[in-house]
Amino acid sequence: MNFSLYIAKRYLFTKSSSNAINIITIIAAIGIFAGTLALFVVLSGFSxxxxxxxxxxxEFDPDLKVLPSEGKIIQFTEKEKEDILKIEGIEGFTQTIEERVFLDYRSKNHTAYLKGVDSNYQRVNNVDSAMVYGTWLAQSEYQVVVGNGISKLLSISPFDYNNLLNIMVPKPGKGQIKLTNINSAFSRESVIVTGIYSINEELDNKFVFSNLMFARKLLDMKDDEISSLEFKTKPEADIDNISKKLEKIFGNNVEVKTRAQLNETLYKMLNTENLAVYLIFTLVLIIALFNVVGSIIMVILDKRENIKTLYNIGATPNSIKNIFFFQGTLMTVIGGVLGLIFGIVLVYLQLEFNFVMITPSLPYPVSIKAINILIVALTIGVLGISASYIAATRSKKALGI
Incomplete structure (x- = not known):
C-alpha cells in the first residue's frame, strides 16, 4: 500500500517526459478546482x-399556528387558555381574527385581508419591526396599519384625518333581501391609517392590521370567537410535543401547523431549486472528472515501460493499479480541497464586503454552511474515487493481462 502511494506521489508531482501529459494533468487539476469552487459558491448562494x-x-409567520379544522372560527374558552399556559416551551401566544375585506379610500378600491391582533401579537411576531413609516397599533380601536403595496395602490397618507380609510365586509345572511340595499348589505367602519409596513410584495398587498376588538366588532363576532392562535416557542422547545398537547386541548376542532407547514409551497420550491442546481453543477463536475480519467490513462500509456519493470521486480497487478488509483485520488483531493478553500474565502469576502449587489442597497445573499461543505466534499470524493478507479483498471492492459 505504501509502495503504491509513494510511486503515485512521484508520478503526480514529477514532470513527465512528455509535455502534453503535463499539460493534460494541469488541465485536469484545474477542472477539479474550478468545479469544486463553482459547486460550493452556487450552493452557498442558494442557501x-x-x-x-x-x-x-x-417576520410574519409564528412558530406554531392553531387553525380551525372546519369553517373559519375557533371557540376559545378561558379553560383552554389556562391549559395552554401550563404547556412548557411556549414563550407567548396571541389571538387573531382574519377575514377578507373591501377597502375604499378617496374613490380608490382594493380587496385585502383584515387581521385583527391583540396586545400580545408583538411578542409572537416581528411584523412591527418591518414598519417603514408611522407607528404600530395603539390602544384606539379605529386604527390600522397597512402594507406598503396597499398604501401605493390607494395612495394612502398616514395620519390623514381628513380622509379616512373605509373598511367594508358583507354582513352574514341568506337570500337576496340584503342585496336590495348596498348600505345594509355591508358592515362598514372608517379608520385612520397610523403606519405602513413592508415585508415582501405579496404580504404588502394582502394584509391590513387592526386591533382585535375592532375586527370582532366589524365582523360581528362573539367575545370567545377567533380565527386562529399563533405561538412563539422557546429555542429549546420540542415543537412536536407542543403540537400534540395543543391538539389534545382543542380536540378534533383544530389543526396545528408549524412555520414550514404554513409555507409548504415556498419550502418545496426552494428545496427543488436547490436540488436542481446541485444536479446541474454535479454534471459539470462529472465532465471535469473525465479529464482526470484521460490524464491517468495518458500517464499509464507514458509509463508502460516503467509498469513492466515494476511488474518484473515483483509488483503485483493490483499494486500497480493502486499506483494510478492513488494518483487520481490525490489529484481529486488536492483540487477539491483547494477549490473548497477558495470557495469559502470567496463567499466570506462577499459577506464582508458585498462585492455583488442585487440593488444599490441590497447585496447578493450568501451563507457559509457546514452542510454545503460536507455535500461538496462527499460529491467530489465519491466522483473522484470512481473516476480514478475506472482509469486505474487500464493499467492491467499495459501489462497485457
Whole structure:
C-alpha cells in the first residue's frame, strides 16, 4: 500500500517526459478546482437566497399556528387558555381574527385581508419591526396599519384625518333581501391609517392590521370567537410535543401547523431549486472528472515501460493499479480541497464586503454552511474515487493481462 502511494506521489508531482501529459494533468487539476469552487459558491448562494426568502416568513409567520379544522372560527374558552399556559416551551401566544375585506379610500378600491391582533401579537411576531413609516397599533380601536403595496395602490397618507380609510365586509345572511340595499348589505367602519409596513410584495398587498376588538366588532363576532392562535416557542422547545398537547386541548376542532407547514409551497420550491442546481453543477463536475480519467490513462500509456519493470521486480497487478488509483485520488483531493478553500474565502469576502449587489442597497445573499461543505466534499470524493478507479483498471492492459 505504501509502495503504491509513494510511486503515485512521484508520478503526480514529477514532470513527465512528455509535455502534453503535463499539460493534460494541469488541465485536469484545474477542472477539479474550478468545479469544486463553482459547486460550493452556487450552493452557498442558494442557501443565502433561501435564508433571505424565509426571513420574510420569520417576520410574519409564528412558530406554531392553531387553525380551525372546519369553517373559519375557533371557540376559545378561558379553560383552554389556562391549559395552554401550563404547556412548557411556549414563550407567548396571541389571538387573531382574519377575514377578507373591501377597502375604499378617496374613490380608490382594493380587496385585502383584515387581521385583527391583540396586545400580545408583538411578542409572537416581528411584523412591527418591518414598519417603514408611522407607528404600530395603539390602544384606539379605529386604527390600522397597512402594507406598503396597499398604501401605493390607494395612495394612502398616514395620519390623514381628513380622509379616512373605509373598511367594508358583507354582513352574514341568506337570500337576496340584503342585496336590495348596498348600505345594509355591508358592515362598514372608517379608520385612520397610523403606519405602513413592508415585508415582501405579496404580504404588502394582502394584509391590513387592526386591533382585535375592532375586527370582532366589524365582523360581528362573539367575545370567545377567533380565527386562529399563533405561538412563539422557546429555542429549546420540542415543537412536536407542543403540537400534540395543543391538539389534545382543542380536540378534533383544530389543526396545528408549524412555520414550514404554513409555507409548504415556498419550502418545496426552494428545496427543488436547490436540488436542481446541485444536479446541474454535479454534471459539470462529472465532465471535469473525465479529464482526470484521460490524464491517468495518458500517464499509464507514458509509463508502460516503467509498469513492466515494476511488474518484473515483483509488483503485483493490483499494486500497480493502486499506483494510478492513488494518483487520481490525490489529484481529486488536492483540487477539491483547494477549490473548497477558495470557495469559502470567496463567499466570506462577499459577506464582508458585498462585492455583488442585487440593488444599490441590497447585496447578493450568501451563507457559509457546514452542510454545503460536507455535500461538496462527499460529491467530489465519491466522483473522484470512481473516476480514478475506472482509469486505474487500464493499467492491467499495459501489462497485457
Amino acid at each position: 443565502g437566497l433561501k435564508d433571505f426568502s424565509l426571513s420574510f416568513t420569520n
